[in-house]
Amino acid sequence: MALEKVYFHVDLDAFFASVEQKVHPEWKGKPVIVGGLPGDRRAVVSTASYEARAYGVHSAMPLVTAVKLCPNGIYTRGNMRLYQETSEQVMEIFTRYSPEVLQMSVDEAFLDMTGTERLLGKPVDVAKKLKAEVFEKTGLTVSVGVAGTMYVSKIASGYKKPDGLTFVPHGDEEKFMLSLPLEKLWGAGDKTLSHIRSAGLKTMADIYEKSESLLQVMFGSSMGTFLYEAVRGNKGMIFGEEAKNHSLSSETTCDFDLTDIFAIETVLMELCENVIFRMHRQNCRSRTVVIKIRYGDFTTVSARETSEWSVNTVDDLFERAKRIFEKKYESGRGIRLLGVGLSNVESKEEMTQGSLFDFGEEKKTKVEEAVFKLNDKHSEIIVHKARTLLK
DNA sequence: TCTGGGGTCCTAGGACCC
DNA sequence: TCTGGGGTCCTAGGACCC
Numbered sequence: 001m002a003l004e005k006v007y008f009h010v011d012l013d014a015f016f017a018s019v020e021q022k023v024h025p026e027w028k029g030k031p032v033i034v035g036g037l038p039g040d041r042r043a044v045v046s047t048a049s050y051e052a053r054a055y056g057v058h059s060a061m062p063l064v065t066a067v068k069l070c071p072n073g074i075y076t077r078g079n080m081r082l083y084q085e086t087s088e089q090v091m092e093i094f095t096r097y098s099p100e101v102l103q104m105s106v107d108e109a110f111l112d113m114t115g116t117e118r119l120l121g122k123p124v125d126v127a128k129k130l131k132a133e134v135f136e137k138t139g140l141t142v143s144v145g146v147a148g149t150m151y152v153s154k155i156a157s158g159y160k161k162p163d164g165l166t167f168v169p170h171g172d173e174e175k176f177m178l179s180l181p182l183e184k185l186w187g188a189g190d191k192t193l194s195h196i197r198s199a200g201l202k203t204m205a206d207i208y209e210k211s212e213s214l215l216q217v218m219f220g221s222s223m224g225t226f227l228y229e230a231v232r233g234n235k236g237m238i239f240g241e242e243a244k245n246h247s248l249s250s251e252t253t254c255d256f257d258l259t260d261i262f263a264i265e266t267v268l269m270e271l272c273e274n275v276i277f278r279m280h281r282q283n284c285r286s287r288t289v290v291i292k293i294r295y296g297d298f299t300t301v302s303a304r305e306t307s308e309w310s311v312n313t314v315d316d317l318f319e320r321a322k323r324i325f326e327k328k329y330e331s332g333r334g335i336r337l338l339g340v341g342l343s344n345v346e347s348k349e350e351m352t353q354g355s356l357f358d359f360g361e362e363k364k365t366k367v368e369e370a371v372f373k374l375n376d377k378h379s380e381i382i383v384h385k386a387r388t389l390l391k
Numbered sequence: 392t393c394t395g396g397g398g399t400c401c402t403a404g405g406a407c408c409c
Numbered sequence: 410t411c412t413g414g415g416g417t418c419c420t421a422g423g424a425c426c427c
Contacts, residue, residue: 015427035395044395046427059427065392105398105427189425222401223424246398253395288419298394304420337395344419 004170006123007239008098008111009145009153010130012090013162015107016078017049019086022139031055031073036063038075041255042336046078050162089138097130102239108157110150112239124167131165149173151234154186173233178204185230192223207231248282249290249341250274257296257334264335265322271340272317280369283348285310289320292339293329303328304343311342312365 012018016034021027031052036043043063055070066073087106094101097120100112113123120126127144134142143164145156152173156166168176182193182204199218201207207215208231216224229235250271258264268291279285289311290304303324311317321340329335 042393042395046395060394062392062394065394068392107427187425191424220402249397251396300422302421306419339396 003115005148006113006116007147007150007153008113008123008127008130009147009150009157010094010109010111011143011145011157011161012087012107013141013143014047014049014053015087015140016047016083017052018140019083020076020078021049023082027074031057031070033057033063033066033070033073033075034078035066036075036077038063038067040077042253086138086140090134090140090142093130093134093137097126100239110153110239113146124165127165127167131163147173147176147233149233149235150237150239151186151230152176155180155184158184174208174231177231177233178208180204185227187226187230192219195219196227204231245344245346247290247341247343248275248278248284248286248345249292249339250278251292251337251339251341253294253337254335257336258338259332259334264325264338267338268321268325268340269314269318271338272314272321275340275342276311276314276317276368279311279342279345282345284345285348286342286345287311288343289317289324290339290341290343291321291324291328292337292341293325293335294337295330296334296336298336300337301328302339306344313368 017032020032020034021030029051030049031054032049033045033052034048035046040063045057045059045061045063045066047059048057048061048066052066052070052073055073057066057070057073063075067075083106091101091103091109094109094111098111098113098116102110102112104110113120113126116126117123121129123146127146131142131144134140141163143157143161143166145153145159145166145168147153147156147168148170152168155177156168157164159166182188182196182202185193185204188196196207196219201210207227210218210228212225212228214224215227218224219227252267252271254267258267287308287310288304288306290302292300292302294300305320305324307320311320317340
């Protein structure tokens with residue numbers, strides 16, 4: 001007999017803001033907004049504490065709007081390194097409850113709890129214990145969803161927040177999904193929701209009543225199947241699926257739109273440094289370089305080029321990025337955002353034919369790797385290309 | 392309100408080969 | 410001379426998520 005599946009989805013409540021309140025106890029109980037300082041142009045809210053949410057402040061909101069809604073809030077740009085460390089601490093706790101932890105982002109993870117009942121106890125009791133342990137060791141609260149499918153556990157963790165615990169018993173998945181408003185569908189954003197509504201479907205039940213093939217005709221084959229499964233609690237999502245090829249990118253929004261070519265190239269160089277640094281640290285490689293341009297009016301374009309050879313050095317990436325940029329850029333238009341990335345990134349592990357480049361390139365790569373390792377170890381020593389210091 | 396930065400996945404079309 | 414169908418690789422853009 002197959003074991004009944006049990007999944008937890010665990011979500012840290014207002015994560016960045018909560019870490020800030022822990023580090024600054026005098027901020028507890030006050031509206032804390034992470035993302036930028038008042039006066040920062042073009043910043044957005046990354047996380048708002050629950051006290052700040054009471055003012056209507058939420059993630060992705062322009063910071064200037066947040067300042068208007070909550071002028072007496074405590075504003076901070078945040079400290080990613082600290083959040084990363086705290087996240088690792090929490091994830092480590094999770095691994096003691098399940099050998100199968102699927103981390104989705106810095107602040108959430110799925111745990112496959114199937115078959116752990118005999119050892120650990122009833123799922124709901126285990127979830128309570130997990131919540132207590134995270135709070136005791138880190139001072140942070142989490143919201144947990146417990147269900148027989150990953151999809152429903154994810155929706156359930158958001159059902160009651162903060163510090164929530166929601167259990168959906170086996171067999172109740174459809175009932176649970178059908179009790180929720182359409183906006184709770186995870187994987188359907190604004191565009192899809194308005195598409196669904198304009199097709200005359202107002203509730204989960206309206207979708208539920210349609211056949212899969214009809215939904216496919218209405219919304220495309222992939223989205224149709226997704227909707228069909230989602231309102232049923234999505235039995236299709238599989239634990240631990242790994243993407244083989246990933247991507248790696250760095251982008252930046254300028255305080256003021258750029259037209260000056262030297263300024264633009266300086267930004268490109270900085271982005272290239274960042275990307276190569278992380279490429280070396282992750283020990284991976286790629287042959288495809290992508291650049292992204294967002295103009296002042298927010299129209300966004302991208303262009304890419306795949307070459308026969310992997311990217312090696314900052315200079316190498318910079319030359320490729322610059323060439324692609326020059327082809328794509330509509331000269332004279334103000335640039336709001338610039339991005340540089342690598343796609344089809346693969347692990348370097350199994351790479352054997354190492355001498356695709358000549359010795360000069362090889363030496364340069366070695367030097368850069370050494371510099372990046374130095375940067376990694378001693379964050380106070382920053383070794384930069386001369387160009388990016390000319391600012 | 393005036394819209395960050397890091398990603399993933401999907402679609403649709405073109406080039407090329409057999 | 411006109412032209413099928415499948416497979417693979419690549420590109421650009423869009424939707425979505427945290």
